[in-house]
Amino acid sequence: MDFEEEYKQNRTAMKRIKKEDTVIFIVFAVNMIMAIWLFIAFFMSFDKSILFSSIFGAAASVIGFLSAYRKDSALAIVSGVFLVAEMIGVFFFGFVSLLGFVLAGVFIVFAVRNFNNIKKYKWLEQQDGFPQFEPKLKEYDMNRVQRSIKDPYAIKMEERQRSSYGNMDEI
Secondary structure (H helix, E strand, O other), X not given: OOHHHHHXXXXXXXXXHHHHHHHHHHHHHHHHHHHHHHHHHHHHHOOHHHHHHHHXXXXXXXXXXXXXXXXXXXXXXXXXXXXXXXXXXXXXXXXXXXXXXXXXXXXXXXXXXXXXXXXXXXXXXXXXXXXXXXXXHHHHXXXXXXXXXXXXXXXXXXXXXXXXXXXXXXX
C-alpha cells in the first residue's frame, strides 16, 4: 500500500476520533448535569447515598473530560471506575429504575469507547504524517530533502569551478 492510501485511511480514522470525542464530551456533560441534579436532590432529602452518587458522578465527568482532552488512557480508566461507583451508588441505594439501567449502560459504554478512542489516537500519533496526514506535505518534505542532496556530477562541477583560476573568456 502506498503512502497516499495509508494517509487517506489515517485521515479518515482521525476524523472518526474527533467526531467520537465530540459525542464523548456530550455524554460526560449529561453525566455532569445528572450529578448536579443528584446534588440538588441531596439538599432536598439529606440522604448520604445521593451525595455519594453526586460526588462520584461529578468526579467521573471531570476526569472523563480531562481524559478525552489530554488523550490519557489512565484518566479514562479512572473515569470508568468513578462511573461504575456512581452507578453502584444509584442502584444500591434505592434508585433502581429502567432509566437507571439505561443511563448505566450508556455511561459505561461511553467510558469504554473513550478508552478505545484514546488507544486509536495514540496509535495514530506514531504514524507518519500525524496529525494532518496530507500526502502533499510528505511530497514537499521529500522534495526538500532531495534538493539538499547533490548528485556526484554537481559536486564534481563545483570542485572544478572552485579550482579554476578564471573564466573561459581569458583563454
